Amino acid sequence: MADPGTGRMSPTAPMELLVRGGTVVDRTGSRRSDVRVVEGTVVEVAEGLEAAPGATVLDAGGCVVSPGFVDLHTHLREPGREEAETIDSGTRAAALGGFTAVVAMPNTEPALDSAESVRNVHALAQGAMAHVAVAGAITVGRAGERLAPMAELAALGVRIFTDDGDGVQSAGLMRRALQYAMDLDVTLAQHCEDKSLSGGGVMHEGAWSSRLGLPGQPSEAEEVMVARDIALARATGGRVHFLHLSTAGSVELVRRARAEGVPVTAEVAPHHFTLTDACACGFDPVFKVNPPLRTDADVAAVKAALADGTADAIATDHAPHAPELKDLPFDEAPPGMLGLQTALALAVTELALPIEHIVALLSWQPAAIARLDGASGGTQGGDVAPGRPANLAVVDPVATWVVDPAALASRSRNTPYGGRTLTGQVRHTVLMGEPVVIDAEAQR
Numbered sequence: 001m002a003d004p005g006t007g008r009m010s011p012t013a014p015m016e017l018l019v020r021g022g023t024v025v026d027r028t029g030s031r032r033s034d035v036r037v038v039e040g041t042v043v044e045v046a047e048g049l050e051a052a053p054g055a056t057v058l059d060a061g062g063c064v065v066s067p068g069f070v071d072l073h074t075h076l077r078e079p080g081r082e083e084a085e086t087i088d089s090g091t092r093a094a095a096l097g098g099f100t101a102v103v104a105m106p107n108t109e110p111a112l113d114s115a116e117s118v119r120n121v122h123a124l125a126q127g128a129m130a131h132v133a134v135a136g137a138i139t140v141g142r143a144g145e146r147l148a149p150m151a152e153l154a155a156l157g158v159r160i161f162t163d164d165g166d167g168v169q170s171a172g173l174m175r176r177a178l179q180y181a182m183d184l185d186v187t188l189a190q191h192c193e194d195k196s197l198s199g200g201g202v203m204h205e206g207a208w209s210s211r212l213g214l215p216g217q218p219s220e221a222e223e224v225m226v227a228r229d230i231a232l233a234r235a236t237g238g239r240v241h242f243l244h245l246s247t248a249g250s251v252e253l254v255r256r257a258r259a260e261g262v263p264v265t266a267e268v269a270p271h272h273f274t275l276t277d278a279c280a281c282g283f284d285p286v287f288k289v290n291p292p293l294r295t296d297a298d299v300a301a302v303k304a305a306l307a308d309g310t311a312d313a314i315a316t317d318h319a320p321h322a323p324e325l326k327d328l329p330f331d332e333a334p335p336g337m338l339g340l341q342t343a344l345a346l347a348v349t350e351l352a353l354p355i356e357h358i359v360a361l362l363s364w365q366p367a368a369i370a371r372l373d374g375a376s377g378g379t380q381g382g383d384v385a386p387g388r389p390a391n392l393a394v395v396d397p398v399a400t401w402v403v404d405p406a407a408l409a410s411r412s413r414n415t416p417y418g419g420r421t422l423t424g425q426v427r428h429t430v431l432m433g434e435p436v437v438i439d440a441e442a443q444r
């Protein structure tokens with residue numbers, strides 16, 4: 001059983017593992033190197049290493065070997081919606097996507113707003129195929145009225161708080177939450193959506209919503225909350241992480257705030273850099289997501305944000321939904337789509353960025369935001385260096401594959417990418433020294 005939280009070696013890890021023939025990429029740069037792992041810890045990073053007798057050897061020829069990916073935005077659905085996903089199935093999908101850690105969103109049933117609920121997820125996640133870091137709710141029941149006992153949750157190791165699925169509507173409550181967050185040294189992650197502007201909208205408000213006769217959410221529903229929270233972060237000094245940014249206006253606000261030194265970070269979800277509101281033309285609810293798919297100009301803006309450092313991370317917003325719900329008419333179906341197994345490939349296929357930049361967006365940059373990196377005493381994010389815990393993603397950046405929804409590890413099937421040929425494949429994933437994925441196959 002792997003225990004990536006404590007930094008102990010997985011008891012099922014081989015004594016020695018050699019990742020051979022790849023190019024190691026981490027914050028310090030890239031170099032041709034083999035990686036020797038003994039008892040869950042990287043011990044040697046050099047070219048031409050010989051495998052010890054009995055060692056497990058992973059072929060990384062033609063591949064990039066990077067610190068394992070960290071997803072800042074995963075809906076694992078347990079407890080409460082186990083028909084859609086469980087911690088077991090969701091972390092298997094994560095491992096297959098190259099993720100060695102995921103931040104589990106608290107919009108479960110019940111919401112993760114108490115010490116008991118956080119302890120429960122920690123217990124369920126023991127032995128999972130990826131480290132599960134719990135995001136706590138900012139408000140009780142995510143209802144936006146009273147603050148959750150943030151100090152109790154922080155004492156259990158919670159480092160990110162969010163009401164994701166909803167934004168905190170009250171500016172006063174958000175300011176108070178930020179003041180507590182400062183004291184507790186935690187980050188607030190905001191789902192930016194002003195309900196007085198978005199209420200009732202099921203897609204982006206624009207030419208396509210008019211044509212289709214569907215109620216829309218204007219870009220401003222997101223942007224006014226981004227602007228508000230930048231002001232609150234500036235005023236309090238508390239850190240705000242912006243979840244799933246989707247509009248050109250949001251990106252510009254964050255770009256200026258960062259230039260000014262306001263403590264904000266941001267993520268972009270793969271669907272927001274690959275799909276537009278035109279996808280809703282056939283009323284297929286697989287394209288319904290919140291925030292909604294936007295316009296070509298917005299897609300160009302979020303891609304630019306990923307390229308120029310305005311956005312720190314690609315985060316999946318992996319949002320499984322059972323078919324009986326997702327097959328409802330567009331306006332009734334819940335928003336969300338799967339993301340863990342396609343994130344790397346969508347980034348390689350659709351972003352004109354070097355692979356080193358893409359793995360930074362998936363690995364050490366989100367690890368630092370989640371405070372799971374070495375600087376925070378965690379096991380994620382690299383560097384790939386002697387003494388570090390062996391959490392690794394081995395990626396073939398030129399391999400192509402076809403997305404088969406039926407073959408995904410998730411309990412749900414709501415991906416819009418079925419049948420798409422993508423470039424970039426996760427070949428192996430190593431969790432605390434244990435190869436949990438070998439040749440794109442889950443090992444347990």
Ligand code: DOR
Pocket residue numbers: 075107164165166191288289290291317319320334335336337
């Ligand atoms: O599309 C979404 N799905 N956006 C959210 O904010 C919530 C998520 C979910 O939980 O299904």
